[in-house]
Amino acid sequence: MKNALGSVDTVLLLGGRSEIGLAIVERLVRAGARRVMLAARGGTAPVDRLRKLGAEVHLADFDAARPETHAALIEDAATRLGDLDVVIPAFGVLGRQAVYDADPVAAARDVAVNFGGHVSIGLAAARRLREQGHGTLVVLSSVAGVRVRKANFVYGSAKAGLDGFAQGLADSLHGSGARVVVVRPGFVIGRMTEGMSPAPMSVTVDTVADAVIDGLRSGRRTVWVPARLRPVFAVMRVLPQAVWRRLPR
């Protein structure tokens, strides 16, 4: 249960090795969360740090590409952790557009993870949160999906789909006690973007995690990281297509 000052007891991280995901979990544990499940392919994830902070850490095998297993995973998490206070699907793949252009099958496979996997786990989690009458689903969207760019339109379109899904889900949960926080980071410097040159207004993993914690506390529905991307994208969204098309990245 979330307490009067906003700290929670339980956290479920899907994509248990995700840098951003683990950074959020660590902050929640420092603020008082005591039972955590890290769900990742092969059932391995870094547990030492969280255990040292005093959390009871459970591991589970999780494959984003196998939606038929997702509902059972949520049930398993609820059995082992109790009520799910915060659920964070943080899995995803960031492939290069040039590779996708040459390998449409790989593109479809990644979209199935980046969008489809989030849909099945999101719906399964939402059903549980609705039933328990409380809890928050953190959806890691991206500015890449706010307006899709030619430089990474396969990834961007999956994020666009995910963002739309999260908005709809948030509305459908309204009044149930459960809620959705949609996070829209810009370019995040970290393992996922290693070797890429940072875009303007790029942020670190820690900045994203701090912003998510803020969003969980404040009750906001959309969290832009950094916050000034919100006005920037208000402009980006209405740029004429001819200009947008010519953006270098």
Place this chain on the structure above:
Amino acid sequence: MTLLTGWGRTAPTPARLSRPRSVEEAAALLRAATGRGAVARGLGRSYGDAAQNSGGVVLDCTALTSSWAHDPATGLVTASAGMSLHDLMTELLPRGWFVPVTPGTRHVTVGGAVAADVHGKNHHVDSSFGAHVRSLTLLTADGTLRALTPDDELFWATVGGMGLTGVVVEATFACVPVETSRMWVDVERTRDLDETLEVMTATDDRYRYTVAWIDLLARGGRMGRSVLTRGDHARRDELPVRMRRDPLAFAPRPRLAAPPWVPGGLLNRATVGAFNATWYGKAPAARRGLVQGIAPFFHPLDGVAHWNRMYGSRGFVQYQFVVPFGAEETLRRVVERLSNAGVVSFLTVLKRFGRGTPGMLSFPMPGWTLALDIPVGQRGLAEMLTVFDEWVAAAGGRLYLAKDSRMPASMMAGTYPRLDEWRAIRDRADPEGVFRSDLARRLCL
């Protein structure tokens, strides 16, 4: 689904709220409860999440008021659990009787008073509510009614058990005879915390009712300065002549009501500081034999209906702890830290506790109890209270469940030594785990 919070108005959760009009209806609702369980709720004066049940059933028991009886020969009152202490006082006082224990509000139900084992200003001589209960009727998870007395272990799992053993539907308890509905009060100011503790230790036992209000915003040499209010029921011959004609009159009305919407931040350092200075300043240095009504003496806040709204929409937390006698140093450290941090606590109350009851989760133990009201949103509040938790636990103290809305489960387990014993009895009374509340989930009860 209805969104519910406690009196502190924090952490709302939805529940199916039903208002049974009879014990049979309540039993039927329990049988129909799903996996999310059920819990009883009275007048919602627990500050935290004790009477919330996210996604489950909450039984509003305030309509269970079908019967009450008073035996003037023994002083015993038998009342339905939904009756409020206010209603009881209204009935009892004109007959020359008073409830054995009243908390700082009379708008609590008899069921709630048992479940939280409430205490009042007379704890140092009379213990808590449960000490005066002679028998009670508990509606358990299987829909049966059990008559319990202090010889039953389930009785003491229910007294202070926060509604998690069943629904209290009736209680019989001993009341006290009074000559008047007035209080004979001594008011006294102290200069600092040392003097407050000294005076209370030396002379509290001369009074049946005592409490100290602490000005937490006073610093330095005045840190812990307090107003002590102590008294007893006035005898008829102590009343001014004009009151003697109707010595048992009791008809309090709330004079004010807080509006439904109050901006957050109204109670801040400046306003509370000004209030505290005025309150302390207007109290006489020492005044003996003040005649006061029951309501202003016991329930000053009941004079403002919905006073909890004054904290704004984010609500407030109550932090009430007890530490044993001998742990005055812990008390001092807490007051010092609060005073230095300039934490706004609107009403800070210090009280000496006497003997506790055998209630396994009952809060009071011999020692000092301090209660704070703190608006949510002050920077560093969560961290500061976590530090206090450690101090309180290290001193052998604990927190009051009826006030709590934030302690970690580990603190509960570490400071209520009879928790496992309580769990075993609860599991026998409720093997399917029907009785659940947000508090129970949060504290892993």
